[in-house]
Amino acid sequence: MKKTNSAVSAALLSMVCVQGGASIAKQLFPAVGAIGTSTLRIGLSAIILTLINRPKFFSFTKKQWLYSAMYGIAIAAMNLIFYMAIQRIPLGLGVTVEFIGPLFLALSLSRRWMDVVWALLAGLGILFIVPWQSNDVDLLGLFLAFLAGAFWAAYIVMGGKVGSVMEGKDAVTTGMLFAALLILPFAIWDGAVFNLTPVLFLKGLGVAVLSSALPFSLDMVALKRLPAKTFSVLTSMQPAFAAFSGLIFLSEQLTLMQWVSIACVISASIGATVFSKQK
Numbered sequence: 001m002k003k004t005n006s007a008v009s010a011a012l013l014s015m016v017c018v019q020g021g022a023s024i025a026k027q028l029f030p031a032v033g034a035i036g037t038s039t040l041r042i043g044l045s046a047i048i049l050t051l052i053n054r055p056k057f058f059s060f061t062k063k064q065w066l067y068s069a070m071y072g073i074a075i076a077a078m079n080l081i082f083y084m085a086i087q088r089i090p091l092g093l094g095v096t097v098e099f100i101g102p103l104f105l106a107l108s109l110s111r112r113w114m115d116v117v118w119a120l121l122a123g124l125g126i127l128f129i130v131p132w133q134s135n136d137v138d139l140l141g142l143f144l145a146f147l148a149g150a151f152w153a154a155y156i157v158m159g160g161k162v163g164s165v166m167e168g169k170d171a172v173t174t175g176m177l178f179a180a181l182l183i184l185p186f187a188i189w190d191g192a193v194f195n196l197t198p199v200l201f202l203k204g205l206g207v208a209v210l211s212s213a214l215p216f217s218l219d220m221v222a223l224k225r226l227p228a229k230t231f232s233v234l235t236s237m238q239p240a241f242a243a244f245s246g247l248i249f250l251s252e253q254l255t256l257m258q259w260v261s262i263a264c265v266i267s268a269s270i271g272a273t274v275f276s277k278q279k
Helices: 002-053 062-086 091-098 100-109 113-129 139-165 168-190 198-225 228-250 256-276
Strands: none
Touching (some): 002 062, 002 091, 062 139, 062 168, 062 198, 091 100, 091 113, 091 139, 091 228, 100 113, 100 139, 113 256, 139 198, 139 228, 168 198, 198 228, 228 256
């Protein structure tokens, strides 16, 4: 029970950090763009984690390297595509649409009818939050959020796999290094990252700590102690954290129906977490 409680606490704290970091990241978009911001987040996180954790790379097996690489690819794609999405749509909306990835993962891994109920409730909330009838909705932004959700699901699956074959701190650090190597060519091609100033660099450092280094380490704690399907539905709290973060730090408003939809996904998250403890 204590291990489950600590895992749930780690997952919740991870969400708070991620959405706070996303609000800071969105403030960087006008200066360095989504690609530059994503590069700062992943690159600085990789450096910080390497200096702190100091993984023994030469002792890794071929399987550990393979799983770390796949984990890193998921991290890079998830972050880059998500930042491109919230450059076009509000943070709360982007996170909610992105959650479709973990939702489908929870459904595919479910073996009990109650898990399906909670996942479907979260899905209902997602349908409500998207302003389908609005002419102002950015379809490309929505598509990018959907795509980021697919890589979010891959991140959950690979996080569980890599965490089962190596220590969590080594897995996160190595995964972030692979992610940094993958995203670096995009940053060089884009060129916006070269517009950095000392102030922007400090903001980027804050994004790296809040959005990657700290939450990914917390996620590894949770993924090692919770089933993937439970973690997937638990992360349905993300839209609520994102909506409040967008409202407080970015003045992004959501409609009443969209707030109701967030209540649906919160209910799904609480239900899935409570019932998972009864196994």
